[in-house]
Amino acid sequence: MYSTHNNQNQLSGIDPVRTALGMLSSRILGRHKPLFVNIEPTHVCNLSCTFCDKHEGPQMSTEDGVRLLHELAAMGTVSVCFDGGEPLAHPGIGELVQTGRRLGLAISISTNGILIPRRIDRIAEANVVKISIDGPEEIHDRGRGSGNFRRALEGARVAQARGIWVALRMTLAEHNVRAHRAVLRIAEELGVQALFQPAIGSLFDASKHQASHSPHVTAYRETIDDLIELKKRGAPVANELVALRHLRKWPEPNPVPFCGGGRVMAAIGPEGGIYPCGRVGRGQPAPNAIDAGVARAFEDVLRPTDCASCWCTLTLSNCYAYRLDPRLLEGRLLSPFLSTDWDATLAAEADPKAETDAAGLVQLRRKRPSGETVP
Numbered sequence: 457m458y459s460t461h462n463n464q465n466q467l468s469g470i471d472p473v474r475t476a477l478g479m480l481s482s483r484i485l486g487r488h489k490p491l492f493v494n495i496e497p498t499h500v501c502n503l504s505c506t507f508c509d510k511h512e513g514p515q516m517s518t519e520d521g522v523r524l525l526h527e528l529a530a531m532g533t534v535s536v537c538f539d540g541g542e543p544l545a546h547p548g549i550g551e552l553v554q555t556g557r558r559l560g561l562a563i564s565i566s567t568n569g570i571l572i573p574r575r576i577d578r579i580a581e582a583n584v585v586k587i588s589i590d591g592p593e594e595i596h597d598r599g600r601g602s603g604n605f606r607r608a609l610e611g612a613r614v615a616q617a618r619g620i621w622v623a624l625r626m627t628l629a630e631h632n633v634r635a636h637r638a639v640l641r642i643a644e645e646l647g648v649q650a651l652f653q654p655a656i657g658s659l660f661d662a663s664k665h666q667a668s669h670s671p672h673v674t675a676y677r678e679t680i681d682d683l684i685e686l687k688k689r690g691a692p693v694a695n696e697l698v699a700l701r702h703l704r705k706w707p708e709p710n711p712v713p714f715c716g717g718g719r720v721m722a723a724i725g726p727e728g729g730i731y732p733c734g735r736v737g738r739g740q741p742a743p744n745a746i747d748a749g750v751a752r753a754f755e756d757v758l759r760p761t762d763c764a765s766c767w768c769t770l771t772l773s774n775c776y777a778y779r780l781d782p783r784l785l786e787g788r789l790l791s792p793f794l795s796t797d798w799d800a801t802l803a804a805e806a807d808p809k810a811e812t813d814a815a816g817l818v819q820l821r822r823k824r825p826s827g828e829t830v831p
């Protein structure tokens with residue numbers, strides 16, 4: 457199974473040259489183009505997690521979704537991520553994934569993983585699935601409901617068996633803020649990487665940085681500090697170091713110079729509203745990509761200049777890339793010098809007697825996946 461991860465560059469499906477040219481053209485010439493697009497085909501979900509307010513609501517028709525994909529491909533979009541709600545709960549998800557791939561788009565799916573086994577034949581052409589894992593079984597299920605940890609892991613294994621690149625995504629909330637090491641161990645066992653982000657107040661209002669389900673700030677910052685340290689020791693943390701340092705400032709407003717939202721990124725909701733990214737502008741009237749066509753709607757999309765709420769792990773990396781920030785390379789430059797037995801080292805440090813056990817585990821462990829950014 458591990459051999460599938462040696463081809464991660466190909467599996468992500470993202471053309472680096474087209475991406476770089478598109479970014480430069482937007483930054484230097486002001487020719488904006490939605491290179492990275494989140495489509496939310498549905499806000500319906502099979503779960504109702506304790507920290508999430510985006511799990512019920514409208515659904516896009518498959519026909520409209522297919523038309524959007526054609527228009528995006530014609531505009532030069534590189535990558536589409538299906539998000540939600542739960543995108544695998546959309547009855548047309550197979551047709552959407554297959555259409556996107558036929559059009560040459562890199563396709564990823566952001567999912568709770570539960571429906572992967574049932575949908576696998578229809579979504580097998582997807583390049584990447586990002587599966588939410590919020591801790592070990594008991595903690596994950598506390599936020600997401602009983603039995604859903606095992607279902608999510610089964611989804612990860614089924615996707616891997618079909619050659620889809622899997623990444624884990626952990627949302628750090630009040631109930632799981634210290635469970636990041638368990639998620640990293642699961643990632644290591646699967647031979648994949650994990651992404652981390654804070655649970656903000658609302659997915660529909662980026663200015664709500666915090667709510668009662670959010671993590672305690674001190675515990676959260678200790679966790680981010682630990683993630684930075686663990687990444688430097690070779691743990692499979694997918695966030696870039698510069699992005700982790702940015703996230704560490706949450707919940708204090710933290711402006712992102714050169715936001716890519718509405719310039720090289722866009723998000724399209726189930727009713728066709730087009731936004732700079734998944735989280736900003738949601739409460740306001742927005743141009744409609746289904747009614748007006750994507751190209752026309754994208755001309756009028758909100759282009760934030762003073763957003764200080766970039767707490768989503770995926771948009772954040774794109775903003776730092778858009779800024780041409782050389783610190784994005786830091787992790788990659790470090791990567792040849794990193795050890796791959798990070799948790800064995802930590803276990804040995806914590807308890808010298810643990811060395812034998814930990815060393816035994818290391819022998820079973822597969823090589824860490826490459827340091828490529830999860831798309």
Ligand SMILES: C[S@@+](CC[C@H](N)C(=O)[O-])C[C@H]1O[C@@H](n2cnc3c(N)ncnc32)[C@H](O)[C@@H]1O
Nearest residue numbers: 507508540541542566567568588627654655656
């Ligand atoms: C809205 S979900 C949609 C995809 C899928 N249903 C899932 O759970 O992965 C996308 C991501 O948002 C995260 N999320 C949910 N509520 C959040 C919140 N209040 N703050 C930050 N992220 C949140 C989820 O954990 C997941 O990683």
Ligand code: SF4
Nearest residue numbers: 501504505508511541
């Ligand atoms: S986080 Fe995902 S799985 Fe959980 S309720 Fe929200 S949309 Fe559904």
Ligand code: SF4
Nearest residue numbers: 715717733736763766
């Ligand atoms: S800074 Fe980040 S969160 Fe804010 S609009 Fe830009 S991409 Fe979205």
